Amino acid sequence: MSIARPLTSESLSDRIAEQLRLKIVHGELSPGMRLSEQALADELAVSRNTLREAFRILTKDGLVKHTPNRGVFVSVPSIAAIIDIYRVRRLIECQALRNAYPLHPAKRHMRAAVEASVRGRAQSDWAVVGTANMDFHMAIVELADSERLNQMFAPVLAELRLAFGFMKDAEFLHAPYVDMNRQILEIAEAGNYAKAADTLQEYLTHSERIVLAVYARSLSNEGLRDN
Secondary structure (H helix, E strand, O other), X not given: OOOOOOOOHHHHHHHHHHHHHHHHHOOOOOOOOEEOHXXXXXXXXXXXXXXXXHHHHHHHOOOEEEEOXXXXXXXXXXXXXXXXXXXXXXXXXXXXXXXXXXXXOHHHHHHHHHHHHHHHHHOOOHHHHHHXXXXXXXXXXXXXXXXXXXXXXXXXXXXXXXXXXXXXXXXXXXXXXHHHHHHHHHHHHOOOHHHHHHHHHHHHHHHHHHHHHHHHHHHHHHOOOOO
């Protein structure tokens, strides 16, 4: 009979950091938002010290920023950061898809994400579509069968979601990629992983151009600056 080890303060702070990271991925925490220590500590049922440790983890990931005498804020990604995010995505996602094992269970996660995005689109629920899109691309990385890659890629997607947060027209941002994701999935399900990877490469190039253009316009129009 195995005996469960007590949860250490370090593992608890890691778990809280992951919960906050998921809030970012799901669009619940928006770029530039001030994070109240007391409110979040109460919501997550942890001490403020544990929450501060979680903030330190997220700061290393580039997802939050501490400003002296003002507090902790959700980060605002820079143009350079977005370019780097897409560089990482092309290196990891395309190779994971190109070299995927045909019977890998992550394909079921890809299918579930596509189906969730189709339902969200039918209801014009673009927050759901955005989250399903994140899930789809996380599932592609899971095809590589590397827990280290999974852990490394999670904050990359969270930072990308922050870039999406300033885009006012969520339908313009997300709608085209519902069918593109489905196309990539169908090519992969047909067993042509090289073609699926090439299609994803073109998809990411197109997505990067759109995100950079809209994001730059948003910053220019609203005069946003890093906290």
